[in-house]
């Protein structure tokens with residue numbers, strides 16, 4: 104890939120926060136159950152540390168849209184209703200990591216989901232001379248996830264969303280914006296959420312152990328407010344970076 108001075112380089116050089124002026128790579132993975140608030144944390148962290156955020160689904164779709172070789176291969180699997188093979192996903196991730204914006208690190212979400220994917224990613228990173236800095240686990244109890252997700256209500260007319268506890272409509276069961284009826288979608292029903300959580304635990308627990316054994320796992324209490332979680336994650340990352348420089 105040609106070097107492009109004045110684009111990524113300029114942005115990297117324009118940092119003003121002196122605490123992040125000396126850079127070691129921050130190669131991070133974000134893990135957590137649905138409803139843990141990963142999206143919110145990712146948004147804040149990518150801003151704090153000027154990292155690109157790679158949600159696997161998004162970079163796969165981007166590769167497909169750009170019509171890269173890997174994207175074309177991935178599309179064949181998607182069109183056929185098959186899972187995209189791990190090695191293809193790893194390939195797409197590696198392509199993203201080669202870009203200038205990822206030179207100092209990245210925040211990866213949605214991959215790996217199991218131990219064999221973790222092995223594949225680790226080997227691929229080794230191959231390009233990089234290694235993970237940490238795996239950030241935002242931990243939330245199943246009951247709390249169910250409480251957060253099952254409170255969601257959706258308007259039948261335009262899909263406006265509310266939460267019975269955190270963002271209730273003015274009148275129960277009625278959309279503020281168009282007066283239509285609010286319903287609980289099947290996806291938001293407790294039994295559906297519990298099923299998703301069961302799958303999550305089956306896949307993630309071995310992964311958590313895998314990264315714990317490699318001393319990469321950092322746990323955060325996702326039952327705290329988003330700001331508290333963010334403060335904790337940010338402080339932890341700052342410490343990791345210091346350790347890395349010693």
Ligand SMILES: [Zn+2]
Nearest residue numbers: 258263278281
């Ligand atoms: Zn509505």
